[in-house]
Amino acid sequence: MEIAKECRDILIQEGINTNSSIDFDVNGEVMTLTLDYIIDTYMQASQESQLVFLRALQKSVEAKEMGIEKFFEGMGQLLLMTHLSKKI
Numbered sequence: 001m002e003i004a005k006e007c008r009d010i011l012i013q014e015g016i017n018t019n020s021s022i023d024f025d026v027n028g029e030v031m032t033l034t035l036d037y038i039i040d041t042y043m044q045a046s047q048e049s050q051l052v053f054l055r056a057l058q059k060s061v062e063a064k065e066m067g068i069e070k071f072f073e074g075m076g077q078l079l080l081m082t083h084l085s086k087k088i
Contacts, residue, residue: 003050004043033076
């Protein structure tokens with residue numbers, strides 16, 4: 001099964017719309033990333049990295065105190081920091 005589909009299936013099973021978005025304040029500018037965008041971006045990495053992402057998502061579902069929202073907030077922040085560091 002495709003890893004991106006597995007990630008989306010987990011969200012659907014948890015009742016989360018993959019088109020949901022998270023807003024980030026970056027130097028006073030609001031950047032909005034959808035869960036789909038975050039998944040798609042991480043799926044451009046190596047197969048090993050994709051599997052790590054999937055496993056971390058699975059763990060976030062199991063670890064109720066962290067939760068899926070916190071997982072995607074962290075992954076989105078990482079994407080934005082990577083993007084900003086490439087601009088410098």
